[in-house]
Amino acid sequence: MDTLTVHEAPNFVTAPQCATLLHMSRWTIYHWISDGKLGVAQGLRRVGRRRLIDWNVLKAAIERSELG
Numbered sequence: 001m002d003t004l005t006v007h008e009a010p011n012f013v014t015a016p017q018c019a020t021l022l023h024m025s026r027w028t029i030y031h032w033i034s035d036g037k038l039g040v041a042q043g044l045r046r047v048g049r050r051r052l053i054d055w056n057v058l059k060a061a062i063e064r065s066e067l068g
Contacts, residue, residue: 012045012052021055022062029053037067 015033019026032038033051043057061067
């Protein structure tokens with residue numbers, strides 16, 4: 001698997017990729033989703049059965065302290 005950095009992140013990332021970029025457990029990302037902390041307003045998108053996260057929207061939500 002390719003190592004991502006914050007500066008090279010694609011527009012949409014999976015939960016495990018997001019966790020890598022944020023230096024946290026992928027389970028934290030999954031819990032944010034299931035608890036409703038990470039939703040459409042924070043960049044969550046559903047493509048079929050997959051959940052993708054808009055990295056730029058999530059970064060902005062983190063900067064506004066919406067998550068955590």
